[in-house]
Amino acid sequence: MKAEDRKALILMYSKQLFSEYGYHMTQISDIIKRARIARGTVYQYFKNKDDIFITLLDNYFTTWRNGLAKRDSELDFSKITAVDFLKQRIKTTLQFFADDHELCNIVLKMGVGLHDNIEKVIQRLEGDIQTIIKEELYLGQRTRNISEDMDTDLVANLLTGAVLRTALYYFVQEREAFKDKTVDELAEGITRVFAPGLFQKVPSEEQETNDPS
Amino acid sequence: MKAEDRKALILMYSKQLFSEYGYHMTQISDIIKRARIARGTVYQYFKNKDDIFITLLDNYFTTWRNGLAKRDSELDFSKITAVDFLKQRIKTTLQFFADDHELCNIVLKMGVGLHDNIEKVIQRLEGDIQTIIKEELYLGQRTRNISEDMDTDLVANLLTGAVLRTALYYFVQEREAFKDKTVDELAEGITRVFAPGLFQKVPSEEQETNDPS
Amino acid sequence: MKAEDRKALILMYSKQLFSEYGYHMTQISDIIKRARIARGTVYQYFKNKDDIFITLLDNYFTTWRNGLAKRDSELDFSKITAVDFLKQRIKTTLQFFADDHELCNIVLKMGVGLHDNIEKVIQRLEGDIQTIIKEELYLGQRTRNISEDMDTDLVANLLTGAVLRTALYYFVQEREAFKDKTVDELAEGITRVFAPGLFQKVPSEEQETNDPS
Amino acid sequence: MKAEDRKALILMYSKQLFSEYGYHMTQISDIIKRARIARGTVYQYFKNKDDIFITLLDNYFTTWRNGLAKRDSELDFSKITAVDFLKQRIKTTLQFFADDHELCNIVLKMGVGLHDNIEKVIQRLEGDIQTIIKEELYLGQRTRNISEDMDTDLVANLLTGAVLRTALYYFVQEREAFKDKTVDELAEGITRVFAPGLFQKVPSEEQETNDPS
DNA sequence: GATGAATGAGTCTTCATTCAT
DNA sequence: CATGAATGAAGACTCATTCAT
Known part of the structure; x- marks a missing residue:
């Protein structure tokens, strides 16, 4: 077997195990047992246990970045509405997690x-x-789609939290129960909840006071 | 020192350490060093390391339940609007996490x-x-504040994810940077984003975009 | 409670536990639990765990010695036959073990x-x-009841082994099954097996089968 | 070193130590020090300390069984006398213990x-x-070599106790003092004591009374 | 490159003993 | 004297990593 293949094999089995049992409860013994290789072989390809884990995360990171770049190049910014843009972003992100539920679990939990x-x-x-x-929210503010009063820090957290939890719930925890749920449906549902709040045109004076009465 | 006090002391220091370093990287040695007690003392009050951790979580759980009950008894359901109700809930939950950022970290991460x-x-x-x-969303649907088409499962995840992440971000990770941010401000901000999407009255024929008819 | 009584109490419960679980598996915790006293109290009466155990054995030793002395004073050496003497000794020893099956177990195992x-x-x-x-066997040799060729060392071991094992078997291990078996019956049975071999008059030339001359 | 050899090595040193110091006072540290191996190596071959000890006993058990089978196949039952048969059995058993005084000590004490x-x-x-x-005593009774009145339970205990104690005394405790004593001599001596009592043809009426004179 | 026996630092847990109250 | 919380030395077991074959 070629070196790269063997390395990929180790990564694959490690990913499964790390996803299911976590970093600490996954032992080198488990990995070599599942990969049917010798103990020493692991150390031929990886410096140590950490190295396997970090390699996994780095791969993930790279995949995600590439996904973003590819997506942007496909969008026609002159035509798309703010709502559709939001939906697209959410969908891309969800798709990314859906494609690899094991790494999804590893990163999110x-x-x-x-x-x-x-x-x-x-x-x-x-x-x-x-x-x-956050950067995209700024962009929204500059293009007047999003109110300037909006706390981008907070909203970024709301969106991140909402989307990541959705990914964890539908792609990992309740995977079996919702396996017919499409990424598109989820993106549509999330957008419907967030869009009204994000793209509302609220006069600043009404926003800043809680209750004028 | 009385038994209960000593137990509480061990729990306090354990909470600090578990929050900062996590379960695995916190060792009994660390706990006894910080609590300035002998190794055996820990085992006089707890069966083992797991027991400490679970006691901590159970305490948290109980606190949270009590907080919910107390809050509900204080609300006047005949007067409060749906938006204010949402805001109250978010605020209570955030307050709960804000009050104990260590347990917040332990549970959320x-x-x-x-x-x-x-x-x-x-x-x-x-x-x-x-x-x-989810139950409260059902209630909202029955009182006609929330559309019946809404996917309560999904929305519950969005809200949970958004709120928990906000808690983690403002009360743990960026605690120092935002220490002047009040729970009230956060609850207000979150409500402002979610309320329009949650309480919109959308005719069902417009919502069902995938309607094959 | 008087000091001596309390000490006796601790000894009694310790004996039970040591007999059932042995020295190592009996813990101070077990003793204080069964005796319903505080941990520190044990150390008011005994230097340490060893001390309890040794006190127990010493008591046993003393009891045994006294039993021997008492028995000898009751025998009429001018009338008793060698066989009856043997039986008496065996019976006394068995009785000694039968009287305290817990200490019997402790010592024998x-x-x-x-x-x-x-x-x-x-x-x-x-x-x-x-x-x-062994001394009694010498006595038997001098009184011509036992052949001078007899290896007293070996025979002492045979008798000791046989009697101690009998005690262990009937008074500890199979205690319930044989609770109607009297000490007298056992002594009689043992004597019947050993007497013929011990008190035979064998000419020296026939015994020394390995004689090179 | 091959796995089986290493395992045998650990067993050998463990046997020495268990024999000398007993189960509780023999520590893993002692074993690895004497075997000049690392701590973890022990656990590569044995699940835990118990496992070592039990393996030792099981080996012993197997050896003993095989010894019995081998011995029986070598005897010519048509020619041997009852006394010689007894002597053979005693000798085989003693030999078994003599061959491995360490396991002898472990089992007997x-x-x-x-x-x-x-x-x-x-x-x-x-x-x-x-x-x-016991089974052989039954056989003796059926072949009329041993009286039917004999209590086989008791006699089996007498023989077992006598032989085991002899083994312990000559092969373990006083090993040095009697190293010239042969197994044959011991078997001969034991037989000489037991044979008369075992193989006597006593009419039942004379057996049941102690001494009519 | 592949192997797997060997390593040993690291950790949890136990339990006899002490001592302030 | 009695108590029982506190102690800490001791010991079993784990598991990532190494290295000779």
């Missing part, structure tokens, strides 16, 4: 308690997602 | 890879939050 | 793996039993 | 206070020895 360098990678990924969303 | 019985407790907590939200 | 000072006490007890038996 | 599964194995071994002896 791993948190505190991993080694420092692992946490860094996860936070970079999460931070980047958030940043992109 | 712990996921896969803990022992079985620990995962169970966490999932129960998350599930209960989601269930309550 | 404890072996290697106890702390040094405990082992010493046990070996002293066993050694003393053996020595007494 | 271990008793109460070991973990449940260990005690089970020890009791099986002891029980089997006793059963075999």
Whole structure:
């Protein structure tokens, strides 16, 4: 077997195990058992256990970035409405998670308690997602689709939280129950909830006071 | 020192450490060092490391339940508007997380890879939050404030994800940067985004865009 | 409660537990639980766990010695036959074990793996039993009841082994099944097996089968 | 080193230590120090400390069974006398213990206070020895060599106790003092004591009374 | 490259003993 | 004297990593 293939094999089985059992409860023994290779072989391709995990995350990260770039190149910004744009973004992101529910689980449910360098990678990924969303909200504000009073920081969190949890729920936790649910349906549903609140044209004076009476 | 006090002390320091370093990377050694007690003392009050963690989560769970009950008894359902009700709920939940940012971190960032019985407790907590939200959405539908076409499952996830992420972001991760941000402001902001989408009166024929007829 | 009574109480419960579970598997916690006293109280009466155990054995040792002395004073050496004497001795020893099946179990089944000072006490007890038996065999040889060719060392072991095992079997292991078996019956049975071999008058030339001359 | 060899090595050193210090006082640290291996190596071959001990006992058990079978196939039952048969059995058993004085010590001196599964194995071994002896006594009764009045249960205990104690005394405790004593001599001596009592043809009426004179 | 036996630092857990109240 | 919370040395077991074959 070629070196690259073997490395990919190890990654594949590791991904399965990390997704199901998490970083700590997945042992090298489990990986070599499932991959039917010798203990030492793992260390021929990876520096250590961390390295496997980080490689997995890095792959994910790269895939996600490429997905974003590809998507943008396909959009016709002159024609698309703000609502459709939002829906497109949500759909692309959901699709990304749907395509790899194992990595989805790893990223969305791993948190505190991993080694420092692992946490860094996860936070970079999460931070980047958030940043992109925020930038697009700014864009919306400049194009007058979104009120300037909107707290982009907060809204970015709302969107991120909502979308990531949706991904976790439909693609990992309740995967079987909703396997007929399409990414398109989910994106449509999310957009319908967020669009009215995001794209409302509210005069600033009414927004800033809670209750004028 | 009285038994209950000592137990509370151990729990307090454990909470700090679990929050900062997670379950796996927090060692009994760390706990006894910070609590300035002997190794054996921990085991006088807790069966093992799991037991400490689960006790912590159970306490949290109880606090949260009590908070919900207390809040409901204080609301005057005959006068409050749907929007204000939503805002109240969001605020209570955020307040709950704001009050204990350590447990907030533990619950929101712990996921896969803990022992079985620990995962169970966490999932129960998350599930209960989601269930309550869903029930209130049903209530909204019956009182005609929320469209019957709304996918309550999905919306419950959107709200849960949005609120939990907001809590994590403002009360844990960026705590220092936003320490002047009040819970009220956050609740207001979240409500403003969600209310228009939730309480819109949309005729069913316009919503069903996929209608084959 | 008086000091001596409390000490006796601790000894009593310790004996039960040591007999049932052995030295290592009996914990101070078990003793104080059964005796319904506080942990520290044990150490008011005994230096440590070893001390309890050794006190128990010493009591046993003393009881046994006294039993022997009492018995000898009751025998009329001018009238008793060698066979009856043997039977008497066996009976006394069996009675001694029968009277306290817990200590019987402790002594007969404890072996290697106890702390040094405990082992010493046990070996002293066993050694003393053996020595007494051997001395009586010498006496038998001098009174011409037992052949001078007899290997007293070996025979002492045979008797000791046979009697101790009988005690263990009938008074501890199969206690329930044979609770109607009297000590007298056992002594009679043992005597019947050993007497013919012990008191035979064998000419020396026939015994020394390995004689090279 | 091959796996089986390494396992045998660990067993060998463990046997030495268990024999000398017993189960509880022998630590994994002692074993790895004496075997000059790493701590983890032990756990590559054995599940835990119990597993080592039980493996040792099981090996012993198997050896003993095989010894019995081999011995029986070598005897010519048509020619041998009852006394010689007894002597042969005693000799075989003694030889068995003489061949491995460490396991002899472990089995003969271990008793109460070991973990449940260990005690089970020890009791099986002891029980089997006793059963075999009893069966042969029955055989003796059917062939009219042994009186039917004889209490086989009791006599089996006498023989077992006598032989096991002899083994312990000569092969373990006083090993150095009697290293010139042959197994044959011991078997001869034991037989000489037991044979007259076992093979006496006593009319039942004379047996039941103690001494009419 | 592949193997898997060997390694040993690291961790949890136990339990006899102490001592302030 | 009695109590029982606190102690900490000791010991079993784990598992990522190495390296000779």
